[in-house]
Amino acid sequence: MRILLEINRDALLQNVKRINTFTGKKLIAVVKANAYGVGATLIASLLEPLEEVAAFAVACVEEGVELREAGVKKPILVLGGVLPEELEELVRWNLTPVVSHPSHLKALEGSFVKFHVKYDTGMGRLGFLEEIIQDRRVEGVMTHLSHPADRSFTLKQIETFRKIVSHYRGVKWVHLESSAGLIYRVDYATHVRVGLALYGEKPLSSYPIELSPALSLKARIISVKVLPAGHRVSYGDSCVLKRDTRVGVVAIGYADGLLKSLSGKARFYYRGVPVPLLGNITMDMTMVDLSSVEAEVGDWVEIVGPHQSFTQLAKEAGTIPYELMSLLSRRVHRVFA
Numbered sequence: 621m622r623i624l625l626e627i628n629r630d631a632l633l634q635n636v637k638r639i640n641t642f643t644g645k646k647l648i649a650v651v652k653a654n655a656y657g658v659g660a661t662l663i664a665s666l667l668e669p670l671e672e673v674a675a676f677a678v679a680c681v682e683e684g685v686e687l688r689e690a691g692v693k694k695p696i697l698v699l700g701g702v703l704p705e706e707l708e709e710l711v712r713w714n715l716t717p718v719v720s721h722p723s724h725l726k727a728l729e730g731s732f733v734k735f736h737v738k739y740d741t742g743m744g745r746l747g748f749l750e751e752i753i754q755d756r757r758v759e760g761v762m763t764h765l766s767h768p769a770d771r772s773f774t775l776k777q778i779e780t781f782r783k784i785v786s787h788y789r790g791v792k793w794v795h796l797e798s799s800a801g802l803i804y805r806v807d808y809a810t811h812v813r814v815g816l817a818l819y820g821e822k823p824l825s826s827y828p829i830e831l832s833p834a835l836s837l838k839a840r841i842i843s844v845k846v847l848p849a850g851h852r853v854s855y856g857d858s859c860v861l862k863r864d865t866r867v868g869v870v871a872i873g874y875a876d877g878l879l880k881s882l883s884g885k886a887r888f889y890y891r892g893v894p895v896p897l898l899g900n901i902t903m904d905m906t907m908v909d910l911s912s913v914e915a916e917v918g919d920w921v922e923i924v925g926p927h928q929s930f931t932q933l934a935k936e937a938g939t940i941p942y943e944l945m946s947l948l949s950r951r952v953h954r955v956f957a
């Protein structure tokens with residue numbers, strides 16, 4: 621085994637409870653895109669027994685089917701709506717579509733499938749603008765906050781949605797708050813729709829909930845050798861060694877989600893000591909400067925863990941933790957710790 625993503629069960633469960641306590645609402649755990657790369661069936665099976673988790677949300681029907689096949693019994697929301705040819709699967713696996721376009725309603729015609737209706741209150745992506753759907757199959761209404769860090773814009777979205785919700789009497793599910801959005805503690809909402817914060821990654825630099833980091837990503841050293849000053853490292857000529865250097869090769873590359881743009885910028889950690897990256901990240905391997913540590917072939921280095929979060933690493937790559945995490949490859953072994 622060469623790449624390990626360790627998921628700390630207790631930290632995850634603690635984060636769920638803290639989010640539930642802070643918001644006073646049950647969670648719709650968002651596990652789309654293989655639970656942001658962490659492993660959807662692992663995460664859903666862990667969270668399924670919790671009373672604080674009311675449902676799961678995925679992006680598409682296939683992701684919902686994967687969860688059902690793994691034994692998930694709670695409601696599963698399909699955020700991306702429904703295409704006509706997906707109705708059969710939707711019914712067979714008891715998935716709940718989010719209807720955000722007239723074509724979704726059309727696809728559900730003649731069925732008894734219950735659904736949530738989505739509104740576009742500012743995101744400019746999916747959702748009706750203001751049309752009220754008079755249909756006994758509506759069991760929820762939702763919208764999505766597009767810029768939770770912008771208070772005045774978000775308060776407008778919350779107010780627009782409040783007016784829409786007032787037309788839906790007796791609907792059991794009203795939800796709009798994501799990990800960042802839940803700081804608004806929207807009083808009329810019944811659930812929060814949370815993904816990133818589950819893993820202890822804070823979605824805003826100042827966040828009112830204390831979260832426990834739940835993920836660590838490690839990879840193994842597969843070669844160590846001293847190269848002389850003047851020797852190049854990796855593709856191209858971006859790295860020429862200034863002094864004799866103990867160069868380690870770590871078995872993780874951009875094909876595993878370690879973005880190439882981190883080349884020459886990031887560092888890994890060996891037993892708590894930072895080891896800088898050398899040269900370009902390659903598809904399957906990344907070189908590090910091990911001159912200051914006693915590392916040997918077979919040892920593990922930390923890429924994400926106590927010393928560096930996905931959020932910090934993403935910042936150095938000029939991106940967001942969502943992208944970095946969801947790119948984690950099939951070669952990554954996902955295990956509970």
Ligand SMILES: *Cc1c(COP(=O)(O)O)cnc(C)c1O
Binds near residue numbers: 764799800816
């Ligand atoms: C991904 C997603 C979420 C979860 O967002 P986090 O920031 O990870 O909490 C919530 N709602 C919708 C519609 C989403 O697409």
